[in-house]
Amino acid sequence: MDTFLTKNPAAAAEFVKRGGVVAFPTETVYGLGANVFDAAAVAKIFEAKRRPADNPLIAHVGSLDQIGRLAREIPPAAEKFIAAFFPAPLTLVLPKAEKVPLAATAGLATIGVRMPRHPLAQEFLRACETPVVAPSANLSGRPSPTAWEAVFEDLNGRIDCILQGAATEIGLESTVVDCTTDAPLVLRAGAVSLEQLREIVPATRNYRVRPGEVARSPGLRHRHYSPRAKVILISDFGFRISDSSGFIGLREPENLISDFGFRISDSSGFIGLREPEQKFALTRVCGSVAEYAHEVFAFFRECDHRGIATIYCETVDESGLGAALMDRLRRAAE
Ligand code: TXA
Ligand code: MG
Numbered sequence: 001m002d003t004f005l006t007k008n009p010a011a012a013a014e015f016v017k018r019g020g021v022v023a024f025p026t027e028t029v030y031g032l033g034a035n036v037f038d039a040a041a042v043a044k045i046f047e048a049k050r051r052p053a054d055n056p057l058i059a060h061v062g063s064l065d066q067i068g069r070l071a072r073e074i075p076p077a078a079e080k081f082i083a084a085f086f087p088a089p090l091t092l093v094l095p096k097a098e099k100v101p102l103a104a105t106a107g108l109a110t111i112g113v114r115m116p117r118h119p120l121a122q123e124f125l126r127a128c129e130t131p132v133v134a135p136s137a138n139l140s141g142r143p144s145p146t147a148w149e150a151v152f153e154d155l156n157g158r159i160d161c162i163l164q165g166a167a168t169e170i171g172l173e174s175t176v177v178d179c180t181t182d183a184p185l186v187l188r189a190g191a192v193s194l195e196q197l198r199e200i201v202p203a204t205r206n207y208r209v210r211p212g213e214v215a216r217s218p219g220l221r222h223r224h225y226s227p228r229a230k231v232i233l234i235s236d237f238g239f240r241i242s243d244s245s246g247f248i249g250l251r252e253p254e255n256l257i258s259d260f261g262f263r264i265s266d267s268s269g270f271i272g273l274r275e276p277e278q279k280f281a282l283t284r285v286c287g288s289v290a291e292y293a294h295e296v297f298a299f300f301r302e303c304d305h306r307g308i309a310t311i312y313c314e315t316v317d318e319s320g321l322g323a324a325l326m327d328r329l330r331r332a333a334e
Pocket of ligand 1: 058112173175
């Protein structure tokens with residue numbers, strides 16, 4: 001059966017109330033939502049996306065008072081982040097309330113909670129009259145959808161409804177912060193930067209998986225954000241290399257090519273901040289890091305449509321939103 005398309009948030013919310021799954025826009029990416037308290041509906045999300053069963057979902061609220069229905073307690077750091085940022089592209093991992101089914105958290109005793117600031121998302125969530133768990137509305141492993149058409153491409157016929165909004169403002173998924181540890185840990189970089197979080201809770205730091213340790217965020221264990229094309233990161237493309245070049249260096253010039261140029265074929269794409277000298281089949285020059293973040297997933301999908309085999313992505317400075325963008329680029333290049 002075809003998926004129902006609507007611009008009406010109340011009509012979309014009806015599907016959630018009846019145990020269905022609905023894609024909806026947020027300021028980060030489109031989410032695929034179901035009633036958090038309906039374990040059967042939550043199971044449909046995993047099936048539609050072909051999502052690994054061990055990857056927990058984020059619960060979205062339309063008002064702050066709904067957080068109390070999801071969390072057993074709100075640690076002091078989380079209180080501060082909520083007061084400073086919500087509604088925001090920010091997810092806080094909190095101790096889970098008893099009533100939240102384990103299906104929503106992939107068996108974890110914690111739950112990620114976020115209040116989106118997108119007006120259409122808020123209208124939809126309020127109309128649902130319940131918190132809504134939602135991963136990004138893509139097939140697992142594909143680039144996150146930043147337009148309803150991308151959701152349609154991946155999930156038409158597999159979900160009940162798409163709430164059609166504009167292309168998403170930020171284009172990268174929310175910052176995820178674990179607030180259940182002594183010092184808050186950033187599990188995933190996003191538009192709310194480490195610098196901004198530290199202004200509110202100075203002890204906040206980036207989480208890094210130590211060798212041999214099981215990742216705190218199951219999402220970190222899975223392949224992510226990938227176009228079909230091979231992704232190569234480049235940081236300096238000031239000169240050309242000819243076919244008769246040799247290379248000597250300390251590392252194999254593989255995915256991250258730094259300062260030694262690269263070769264291009266007819267079926268390559270480029271996205272970055274500077275205009276490359278070379279000709280690519282598809283070139284996207286962005287005016288800012290924010291524009292780059294906004295465009296990158298849509299560009300990946302466009303390259304796939306055109307059968308492009310290799311995508312060269314210029315690296316950016318890892319401050320503010322640049323840290324989130326570099327995280328996604330690295331994972332796409334893995
Ligand atoms: O911007 C976003 O966050 C979007 C929109 C729809 O809100 N959602 C999103 O969901 O990106 P998803 O499922 O694609 O990514 C959620 C990430 C995963 O890496 C997951 O492992 C992590 O958050 N996560 C969720 N709940 C968690 C928990 N209880 N503990 C640790 N990590 C958690
Ligand atoms: Mg996702």
